Amino acid sequence: MKTPPLSPELEALLAPHRGILPLAPSVEARALARAAAAESLEAGAARVIARPLWAFAVAAGIVLVAGAGAYAARGWIGGPPSPRQVHVAPSSAPRAPAVVSDPPEAEAPATMTQETPRRRRMVRKTSTATAAPTNAELQLLRDARQDVTRGDFARALAVIAEHVRRFRNGGLVEEREALRVKSLAGLGRHEEAHRAAAQFHARFPHSVFLSTFERMNEADR
Amino acid sequence: MIRKDPVLEAYQQEISYVFHALRWLGARPQEIEDLAQELFIALRRSWPHFDSSRPLRPYLFGVAFRVVSMQRRKRKREVTFASLEIREGGPGPDDALQAKQARATVMRALERIPLRRRAVLVMHDLEEVPMKQVAVALSIPLFTAYSRLRKARKELEAAIRRTGGEASKP
Numbered sequence A: 001m002k003t004p005p006l007s008p009e010l011e012a013l014l015a016p017h018r019g020i021l022p023l024a025p026s027v028e029a030r031a032l033a034r035a036a037a038a039e040s041l042e043a044g045a046a047r048v049i050a051r052p053l054w055a056f057a058v059a060a061g062i063v064l065v066a067g068a069g070a071y072a073a074r075g076w077i078g079g080p081p082s083p084r085q086v087h088v089a090p091s092s093a094p095r096a097p098a099v100v101s102d103p104p105e106a107e108a109p110a111t112m113t114q115e116t117p118r119r120r121r122m123v124r125k126t127s128t129a130t131a132a133p134t135n136a137e138l139q140l141l142r143d144a145r146q147d148v149t150r151g152d153f154a155r156a157l158a159v160i161a162e163h164v165r166r167f168r169n170g171g172l173v174e175e176r177e178a179l180r181v182k183s184l185a186g187l188g189r190h191e192e193a194h195r196a197a198a199q200f201h202a203r204f205p206h207s208v209f210l211s212t213f214e215r216m217n218e219a220d221r
Numbered sequence B: 001m002i003r004k005d006p007v008l009e010a011y012q013q014e015i016s017y018v019f020h021a022l023r024w025l026g027a028r029p030q031e032i033e034d035l036a037q038e039l040f041i042a043l044r045r046s047w048p049h050f051d052s053s054r055p056l057r058p059y060l061f062g063v064a065f066r067v068v069s070m071q072r073r074k075r076k077r078e079v080t081f082a083s084l085e086i087r088e089g090g091p092g093p094d095d096a097l098q099a100k101q102a103r104a105t106v107m108r109a110l111e112r113i114p115l116r117r118r119a120v121l122v123m124h125d126l127e128e129v130p131m132k133q134v135a136v137a138l139s140i141p142l143f144t145a146y147s148r149l150r151k152a153r154k155e156l157e158a159a160i161r162r163t164g165g166e167a168s169k170p
Helices: A008-017 A025-050 A053-077 A083-088 A103-129 A135-150 A153-166 A173-186 A190-203 A209-220 B006-013 B015-024 B029-049 B056-077 B079-083 B098-111 B115-126 B131-137 B142-168
Strands: none
Touching: A008 B098, A008 B115, A008 B142, A025 A153, A025 B006, A025 B015, A025 B029, A135 A153, A135 A173, A153 A173, A153 B029, A173 A190, A173 A209, A190 A209, A190 B029, B006 B015, B006 B029, B015 B029, B015 B056, B015 B098, B015 B115, B029 B056, B056 B115, B056 B131, B098 B115, B098 B142, B115 B131, B115 B142, B131 B142
């Protein structure tokens, strides 16, 4: 198959743009620093992930076996039902008078059987919306914060990018985005910092970090 | 001091090209540095699969294409963020050179072409990469690459006409 030639108009339009414009030295240096930071970060993350994998597998196995054992034991042992159990699943067996004569609990089963699944569903929904921060997430943001404190803003941005990749909707998004604003401002990328700050303000209108941004703004002036 | 490893070295050599490719693929100026970093991470992961007997630039362009595509998908999901974007007010930079204007015209026209087809057009008609390599770099059949090129050229011509018309309006 042969490529059809470009029309003369398109050729004339595209020809001047075939060369590659060299980057500004500062941009190039920044990009290389970020690449180097990303590389060291990746290597570190790989080490952290590789080590506890077997430990996690063993722990998960133990929990599973223990859980299955407990569940099976509950069924086998049975044991005398507690007063609450008697009300939830009434049986034909004769009951102790003290339990039967307890009217508020006797009414409970009908409402409980209807409400429990809904409540469970609601709990599950909220737990996904606000993910609790994990140790790895905390560690990553701690690194970013230390980089900001040290003044290594390029590395901080690399760590922040890694956080976005691994914990997009993690429990520390607010802290991450605040660090992004500080890092951008620290690198002198004021326009981007302002943009990030505006996005932050819209996303977290009641954040305690907003006052910090205002102070940064005043300092800029 | 930057540690010398082959991926970083290759990236360092081609850093201007990386930025150039990202720009042609329609990355926003404020995103380019972040995307370049993501490209480096992707490159590092895919490096074992890179055939060193082949030229590096088409491969880099393929990685850039994937990174930009992923970025666009993310941007589509984040509707609230996209709508929050602040317009950069004030006049543009002072260097109103003709070459820059022409570049901007081409860029505006390219923006009207869907990314998949634009990647083929930029690679072949601007980077002058042979079609076989274009197909390999973008992981598409050769026939698909040709059909995308044909369509992209038509779209570019139409877009140029349209942008030219809009520019000539008072």
